[in-house]
Amino acid sequence: MMMISVATVQSTATAAAAAALTLLLLIQAASGGDPDMLQDFCVADTSSGLAPLMNGFPCKARSLVTSQDFVFTTFREAANYTVTNTGAIATFATVAEYPAVNTQGISHVRLDFGVGGVIPLHTHPLASETIFVVNGTIFTGFVSFDNVLYSQTLQAGDLFLLPKGLLHFQINVGDGPAVSFNTLTSQNPGIPFTANQMFETQIPSAVLQMSLGIGTQQIQSIQDAIPRYYG
Incomplete structure (x- = not known):
């Protein structure tokens, strides 16, 4: 009969526990976005104010929902970036401005830049982000947990990923105005500016x-x- 030592059993148990912990962490990471919705849509009822209740707003009565609720037209026009002191401005389509994204785990932002305009160092604690350059030349980057800057100069048509919660920025490095269209994986991603x-x-x-x-x-x-x- 083959004998199995206590040390072997302990080693096997330790390896199994480590594998189980790794799997648990992977599952948690995969489900790290906004909570899954329990209905096909839930157009936000913001009549009681803009402070979210728990993880979202209450739903607008279904009988009051129309096709127009799902349309957001503000991005049609460029925003006035001269009203900021950084020469760039963000126009948001989070749940506060676009109630249809309530419970959908997504929001958008349009960035308008003057020459040399900057969206200052900031994070989105609740969302990953992609930046899609519509017009101009934009330099963007993020800083990883080990303090490495990953950056790129983007042209119209380029896409760049900004991972969830990491410090990042955008600056117009072209010789004319620039525009980008960004998508975030939360209806309310947060945007604390570092400084x-x-x-x-x-x-x-x-x-x-x-x-x-x-x-x-x-x-x-x-x-x-x-x-x-x-x-």
Whole structure:
């Protein structure tokens, strides 16, 4: 009779546990987007305000839904990028502006750039994003968990992936205006701007000094210089 040692049993059990944990993590990663919907559509009823209830808005009464609810026409016209201090502006089609995407796990944004215009460093905590260049030349990139910048200069017709939750940016590097059409994997992806989060949220000065290796005077200078982005 073949004898199996205790060490072999323990090693096999450890390997099985590791495999099960890996499978669990893969399943969790695959289901990391917005929750699955329980109906074919749920046009948001935003009459009670724009604050989402739990993971979405209540549904508009089915009898009140029309084909027009599924149309979003705001992207037809270019937005005025001169109203920002960065020369670029985002026009959103999240659930707040486009109620039809409620529970669908998707939203969109149009970016309009002047020459040299920038969408500042930011993240989307709840969504991955693709950027599709409609017109012009746009340089974009994201920073991975191990602090590697993945970037590319894009021409009209190009598509680039910005992974979920990672720091990224866009800048017009062409000699004329630029436009991109972006898709996000959440109806409400979030868009916290990095500089504003760091310097406009009452984080203690000592924390910022130690985090960035700068002094109090430099922190104040940065706070005073942050462009006010309105988009």
